[in-house]
Amino acid sequence: MRYWLMKSEPEEFSIDALKKKKLEPWNGVRNYQARNFMRDDMKVGDGVLFYHSNCDEPGVVGLAEIRSEAHPDPSQFDPKSDYYDAGSKREEPRWLLVDVGYTRKLKRTITLAELKDKPQLQDLALVKKGNRLSILPVSRAEWDFILSLE
């Protein structure tokens, strides 16, 4: 079992929205590195730190779980979608998604500022300068440590 951190802008899709929906197809990933994580490394049952980005208080706000293998993201074929990709063919889809299921909200937001402060997390991709990945791997030790802050 592996662990991940997945970013979402709360104005787009928040932890409360996931709580309500219970299961969400994680569409709109248009970055090859993030796609490859989904395609090659994610397995059903993997743990997810749900992270709010681009908001007043960026940080980890909840837990979720991978609920499907990677499969084609339908939004890439929809000309009306923001995520439409005219260069992607149905017989050879460029973009994939996984289904993400709600686990629970954290008792409090573990903020980015706090995470940056911890020597135990210095290797976490999230706190590295210029990091823009929306899906990134988290080690078991990092997962345990972050949850111990709750």
Add this chain to the structure above:
DNA sequence: GCCAACGTTGGC
């Protein structure tokens, strides 16, 4: 294949 221009992410 290089690289300048451009667009996006996301913290602040």
Add this chain to the structure above:
DNA sequence: GCCAACGTTGGC
């Protein structure tokens, strides 16, 4: 709203 960092695009 600003802007640093970084990915992508496209001319050559």
